[in-house]
Amino acid sequence: MNLSAQEPLQVIWKHSLRARRLALRIAPHEQKLVVTIPQGCTSAQALAFVQKNHGWISERLKKLEKAPSFSANNTILIEGTPYRIVHSPEQLGGAWLENDRLMVSGDAAFINRRVTDFLRSHAAAVLKREVQSMAQHTGLRPTRVDIRDTSSRWGSCSSTGRIMLSWRVIMAPELVRHYLIAHELSHLQHMNHGPLFWQCVRSITPHKTQAEAWLRQKGPLLLQAR
Incomplete structure (x- = not known):
């Protein structure tokens, strides 16, 4: 075609x-x-x-x-904030945030992998903490939270109560993360997208409309980023 x-x-x-x-x-x-x-x-x-x-x-x-590329001098989003990838081959430590930069050490051939590893690790820490906070607030407690590498959806909730979130969610701003987590936690009560499900989502987060608009505009690019 x-x-x-x-x-x-x-x-x-x-x-x-x-x-x-x-x-x-x-x-x-x-x-x-x-x-x-x-x-x-x-x-x-x-x-x-x-x-x-x-x-x-x-x-x-x-x-x-036009999707972001995890290579030197490119800009990527981390928690919705832009950071420029700076290669610093003489330093040690893999990858770390320094002001408005994401510093990456070592050989240039490993920049992409080190940026990806940093984002996945950062996502595991931040997203699990945010899920736990919302779970305590709402009483909707998943049996398990997994951070996975998915490029077609942001998250899912199984019938056993296990929530999965894409590590790429860490690139989205806080209001979008809040909505996505609320969406998956709501599935613990309603394993569908019926009226009661959306009522539950809206009772947890006020960001549905704004977050969905952001995801329509930015989401496809972030799912493609690598």
Whole structure:
């Protein structure tokens, strides 16, 4: 499938018994288009749906092309604040924050890995603390909190009460993190997205509208950052 003068876009046709309607998403790292096809939908209908949304797909791909890169002199967000990655090869310590900079020591070949390791470690400390704080405040206590490397969603909650958050959430500002955590904790009471679920979310956080707007605008880029 060609959407520009660049390389053709690979399309993954994903048939689903659970899906209720046709849906599109871009797999960020691979830059592939994933088309979810519900039961009873024909191939012709799916293709027409993709063609109809040609503009949306093109715009999303343009945004992904501008995703942050974890390399020297680039700027990334940490807890919503911009930090410039500064390579300091003569120093020791891996990666650390220093004023408005993220310092990275060692060989230049390991900058990306060290930035990623720092963000994952920082995310584990900050996000787990924020989940614990909200859990104590609301009485909604997960059985476990895991920080994972996901590039298609920000978090999830299992039927056993285990909450998963993407380490990439650490790049979002506090109000967005507050909303995402409230969202997953609300699933401990309502394993769906019905009216009672959203009522629970709103009772925990006032940031739903603002956070969702931020995620629509910035989220795809952060999921692609690496």
